[in-house]
Amino acid sequence: MRIALYQPDIPQNTGTILRLAACFGVSVDIIEPCGFALSDARMRRAGMDYIDHVDWIRHSSWERFLEQRTPGRLVLLTTKADQSLQKFVFEKGDTLLFGRESTGVPADVHDHADARIAIPMRKGLRSLNLAVCASIATWEALCQTGMTGTRHDGTADAIPPGPV
Template sequence: MTLALALYEPDIAQNAGTLARAVACLGLELHIVEPAGFPVGDAGFRRAGMDYLDRAVIRRHASFKAFEEWRRAEGRRLVLATTRGAVAHVDFAFTETDVVLLGRESAGVPEAVHESADARIVIPLNEGARSLNVALAGAMILGEALRQTGGFARTGTG
């Protein structure tokens, strides 16, 4: 079991495709909590994911309830990235079995999802900045989590 990334009802195919490519390159799983704002076969999703989508492990969950049933059965901690987070992502102690959840680009996550999270983290931004692009935020958080857990590949680039 390794670190995983989950997208809550993603709106933008290109961001989801970019993150699918990232998890494929990093050896992680991507979980998509439906409904997404685009078909997973969307051209923008495929273009952003490129040929890496064939390598990506993507699990789709019909709803947040279905995702939560899977996560709890696996005994995994849910770490929500949110502008309302209590701890900076660089100060949070990640584990190899965490599932990092990113909200919708347009609306984040509903309060019930916030309450389901075991931890809430934030990427500190300069005053006046609202948020980062979700794909960039996901990459930053995954990078920190992999650094902490020793999860980066050590064998080179191929």
């Protein structure tokens, strides 16, 4: 399971998602250009010392990401989705792709996705915060694929260290 961030705009969201990934053992792809320097103090502060515990790769462009990405489906989280999160069936090799906070992803990126899903929410509201969306979708994907570290009897095992 991987998270891919397409040209993120807000350093605090990226730092929070890196922290999320570190805690759940999920790898992250950051597709540049970003709307901030990856060394930004706001990103570091949001990720705190967790950034050193996540497997993350910088890609200089969308094209480089496509060349270097791991096998598996590319699942785009978007408000322009074919289906909702609760009806989608995740697979262990999925990469969850999230667009820019300001504009989402362009049509060519949209077209590369193997699936497009949305998190259902109340009508009339535009969207969730990117880090919140990444958290909800990542947890659902990990639960569906049995990668959460939770036993069937409801008791928890520790999530294995390192990338999953």
